[in-house]
Amino acid sequence: MVSRKTMALVFANMHDRSVPELTEIRSMASLPFGGRYRLIDFLLSSFVHAGITDVGVIVKSNYHSLMDHLGTGREWDLARKIEGLSTFPPFSSEDSNAGVYHGRMGALFGIINHIRGSNAKYVIMADCDHVANFDTERYVEEHIKSGADISMVCCKLPWAEDLGRNCVCVSSDETGRVTDLFINSRCDEGGAYSMNIFVLERSLLESIIENAHSHMYSNFERDVLLRNISRLNLHCIMHDGYVRRIYNNKSYFDASMSLLEPEARAALFPKGKAIYTKVRDNAPVKYGLNAEVTNSLLADGCIIDGKVENSVLFRGVTVEKGAVVKNCILMQDTHISSGAFCDCVITDKQVVVGENRELSGHISYPIYIKKFSKV
Amino acid sequence: MKDTVAMLLAGGQGSRLYALTQNIAKPAVPYGGKYRIIDFPLSNCINSGIDTVGVLTQYQPLELNEYIGDGRPWDLDRLSGGVHILSPYQKQSGSDWYLGTANAIFQNISFIERYSPKNVLILSGDHIYKMDYSEMIAAHNKAGTACTIAVLEVPKEEASRFGIMNTYPDGTIYEFEEKPKEPKSNLASMGIYVFDWEKLRRYLTEDNANPASSKDFGHDVIPAMLANGEKMLSFRFDGYWKDVGTIDSLWEANMDMIDPNVPFDLWDLDWKIYSRNSALPPHYISAGATVQNSIICEGSEVYGNVDFSIISPGVTVSDRADVRDSILMPGCVIEAGASVQYSIIAEKAVIKAGAKVGERPENCENKGSWGVAVVAGGTVVGKGAEVKPKAMVYSDVKDGEVVW
Numbered sequence: 001m002v003s004r005k006t007m008a009l010v011f012a013n014m015h016d017r018s019v020p021e022l023t024e025i026r027s028m029a030s031l032p033f034g035g036r037y038r039l040i041d042f043l044l045s046s047f048v049h050a051g052i053t054d055v056g057v058i059v060k061s062n063y064h065s066l067m068d069h070l071g072t073g074r075e076w077d078l079a080r081k082i083e084g085l086s087t088f089p090p091f092s093s094e095d096s097n098a099g100v101y102h103g104r105m106g107a108l109f110g111i112i113n114h115i116r117g118s119n120a121k122y123v124i125m126a127d128c129d130h131v132a133n134f135d136t137e138r139y140v141e142e143h144i145k146s147g148a149d150i151s152m153v154c155c156k157l158p159w160a161e162d163l164g165r166n167c168v169c170v171s172s173d174e175t176g177r178v179t180d181l182f183i184n185s186r187c188d189e190g191g192a193y194s195m196n197i198f199v200l201e202r203s204l205l206e207s208i209i210e211n212a213h214s215h216m217y218s219n220f221e222r223d224v225l226l227r228n229i230s231r232l233n234l235h236c237i238m239h240d241g242y243v244r245r246i247y248n249n250k251s252y253f254d255a256s257m258s259l260l261e262p263e264a265r266a267a268l269f270p271k272g273k274a275i276y277t278k279v280r281d282n283a284p285v286k287y288g289l290n291a292e293v294t295n296s297l298l299a300d301g302c303i304i305d306g307k308v309e310n311s312v313l314f315r316g317v318t319v320e321k322g323a324v325v326k327n328c329i330l331m332q333d334t335h336i337s338s339g340a341f342c343d344c345v346i347t348d349k350q351v352v353v354g355e356n357r358e359l360s361g362h363i364s365y366p367i368y369i370k371k372f373s374k375v
Numbered sequence: 376m377k378d379t380v381a382m383l384l385a386g387g388q389g390s391r392l393y394a395l396t397q398n399i400a401k402p403a404v405p406y407g408g409k410y411r412i413i414d415f416p417l418s419n420c421i422n423s424g425i426d427t428v429g430v431l432t433q434y435q436p437l438e439l440n441e442y443i444g445d446g447r448p449w450d451l452d453r454l455s456g457g458v459h460i461l462s463p464y465q466k467q468s469g470s471d472w473y474l475g476t477a478n479a480i481f482q483n484i485s486f487i488e489r490y491s492p493k494n495v496l497i498l499s500g501d502h503i504y505k506m507d508y509s510e511m512i513a514a515h516n517k518a519g520t521a522c523t524i525a526v527l528e529v530p531k532e533e534a535s536r537f538g539i540m541n542t543y544p545d546g547t548i549y550e551f552e553e554k555p556k557e558p559k560s561n562l563a564s565m566g567i568y569v570f571d572w573e574k575l576r577r578y579l580t581e582d583n584a585n586p587a588s589s590k591d592f593g594h595d596v597i598p599a600m601l602a603n604g605e606k607m608l609s610f611r612f613d614g615y616w617k618d619v620g621t622i623d624s625l626w627e628a629n630m631d632m633i634d635p636n637v638p639f640d641l642w643d644l645d646w647k648i649y650s651r652n653s654a655l656p657p658h659y660i661s662a663g664a665t666v667q668n669s670i671i672c673e674g675s676e677v678y679g680n681v682d683f684s685i686i687s688p689g690v691t692v693s694d695r696a697d698v699r700d701s702i703l704m705p706g707c708v709i710e711a712g713a714s715v716q717y718s719i720i721a722e723k724a725v726i727k728a729g730a731k732v733g734e735r736p737e738n739c740e741n742k743g744s745w746g747v748a749v750v751a752g753g754t755v756v757g758k759g760a761e762v763k764p765k766a767m768v769y770s771d772v773k774d775g776e777v778v779w
Contacts, residue, residue, distance in 0.1 A: 035657035036673070074447070262676075265656065274654040279448075281649050283641035284408040284672040285658065286633065291667050299657035300409070300673055303642060313657070 001051035002140045007120035008047045013060040015129040018247045021368050029128040030066040035299035039128045041277045044076045046134035054083035058107050076276045103218030108209045127196035132243040143199040148235030151199040154192035155239045162248040168194040168221050178234035242267035253366045256312050256329050290321045377427050377490040385500040386433030391621045394751035402500030403439040405704045408672040408687045410650045416498045417449045418648045423508040427456030431479045448651045475590030481579040497568040503628045504616040511610045521574040521605035525567035537563035548607040615639035626747045629685045629702045653688045721752035732762040
């Protein structure tokens with residue numbers, strides 16, 4: 001439990017453009033992951049485990065799937081009389097000039113009344129582009145202890161070209177004080193990448209939002225943090241342990257496949273810190289006489305009578321007799337017909353792969369099949 | 376005002392399930408991996424449009440109460456109606472445990488009166504089936520009968536194990552026989568009754584005043600209504616229905632889920648069976664594991680061999696462990712090299728490395744002594760220990776020990 005009252009703000013659409021195909025019909029927050037989750041589940045669950053029950057989700061576009069997923073917030077125990085889950089679609093009025101906002105600062109200005117109305121001492125802000133069992137309690141406590149103005153949660157990541165299109169590299173000294181920020185560039189040995197999770201006092205956030213609005217600043221890192229790097233005391237909190245960042249299809253594929261490792265599952269789903277998600281009430285998985293499944297993760301509702309290898313199957317997937325599925329991510333209700341062969345394929349929800357069809361991508365370039373497609 | 380209020384009798388001890396109902400009521404016994412027996416009547420209610428359900432509990436209610444909670448998993452958290460746990464309570468005139476099925480309803484007349492229903496549907500928490508009660512209620516309303524009883528055709532030779540309804544061709548019941556030696560028909564009562572509430576209230580009150588009555592629906596109330604010439608109708612049900620009152624029938628009902636010849640489809644999205652969710656990740660099947668003809672639930676990890684078995688949420692089947700024709704209930708652990716055959720391993724039990732539980736009937740020397748082995752919840756079967764077929768393990772088994 002966090003020792004001081006903290007509110008949370010989640011930016012649902014901030015990195016949609018990193019995975020344009022996967023987010024064509026949804027927000028980054030509602031991107032399906034790990035067989036039965038959406039990316040936002042990892043954040044919401046971590047807030048609830050830290051005792052944070054005032055959670056605002058700021059959405060911008062394509063948010064129907066997210067609204068459907070969140071409902072009243074009940075599944076995360078966030079359907080509360082006092083506080084609980086609130087969602088903030090773009091708000092437009094003649095004098096505020098908000099509308100569909102630009103950047104994080106515009107989004108925050110759009111909900112300034114919500115922030116002002118809270119009695120929380122601290123605010124934790126987060127985007128939905130990382131998968132981890134976030135230790136929200138530690139982030140907040142370490143921020144309080146550091147005495148910093150703003151804390152940034154950071155992690156080490158292996159470099160990949162696409163990572164550089166949308167990242168912030170953080171340099172800090174041995175006390176954790178941030179000395180410099182590099183936008184969209186590669187970290188050197190001592191640097192770490194920002195996980196786009198920030199902790200600060202609510203009163204400071206309010207003044208930053210007002211100041212940014214009057215200067216027409218839209219970007220938090222560039223216009224607020226970098227501009228004031230010598231004036232603000234910025235602190236880097238390292239997230240150790242399992243973390244994956246989703247910044248293109250390949251990283252999504254790799255992060256999904258990492259769940260086949262027992263260490264990753266133990267880190268992401270430890271006992272006592274469950275990841276909550278919307279329940280679908282599927283029956284358990286049924287394995288038929290011809291099922292041959294190895295090294296795979298399967299969610300409830302699947303019916304398997306074919307061969308499945310090194311794959312992640314979401315709820316309600318059917319693999320018919322004689323079908324072969326290797327190195328695949330099959331989202332909810334995908335149907336693989338008999339005799340079909342799929343290797344390195346990501347199927348979106350409700351895809352049907354017909355009899356004897358053959359689909360092959362490569363580990364370095366998995367192919368993606370759009371929602372509702374019939375192959 | 377509700378058209379129909381359902382009353383679910385969930386107070387039975389389930390004594391013939393022995394170790395499985397040591398600490399929990401029978402309706403809370405796990406079935407089919409992720410379900411508990413009570414999920415079936417509750418889901419049938421909501422799928423049939425019945426949103427007011429009283430659950431009568433008496434024996435070991437704690438786990439059942441917590442499981443039902445506010446009724447949310449079954450969509451039974453309602454402003455008006457919803458699911459209510461009805462335990463025996465103290466009244467000005469004194470207090471009593473529920474003395475029989477009819478007495479349990481009698482003691483809750485005031486609960487039913489709050490909704491002024493036309494009909495009351497009586498259900499029990501011992502059966503696995505999917506049934507649209509609204510069809511039965513419609514038949515009951517159309518015929519304008521005092522009571523309608525769901526019946527199932529059973530094989531003639533088994534009929535003497537059931538309560539048998541003797542009916543005219545139009546379905547009207549003229550006689551009820553409890554476990555008759557020479558059954559006249561093969562229509563067995565499923566323990567599902569729709570009563571006209573006005574009539575039922577009168578009969579319950581009379582029955583309660585009768586000191587000779589055992590206060591049971593099948594034994595007292597139904598015969599009294601028949602004797603009084605009340606119009607009573609049988610309603611035929613021809614789907615899958617299984618009483619899970621014994622170890623063997625519970626084991627069989629679980630195995631029916633994987634038998635392609637049994638018409639019982641839990642994957643049908645039009646009649647979902649709801650249950651309280653365990654918030655566990657998808658299950659994992661490792662490289663080198665083999666899984667066939669089985670049911671596996673979320674949160675489980677399989678490194679060994681699983682065949683013809685039901686694996687509940689959060690179960691671990693370790694490397695080289697061999698699980699066949701068995702039911703592993705939530706959270707149990709089968710350690711490396713252990714063998715589990717024709718067994719029911721209850722919640723959170725641990726079968727240590729190299730232990731052997733149960734046996735195939737073919738391998739059993741004395742066929743007469745063969746049966747499903749049962750290990751009670753939370754117990755530990757030690758390393759290399761052996762639990763023989765039909766054994767009932769209530770407490771920890773030491774390393775290397777043999778239990779008959």
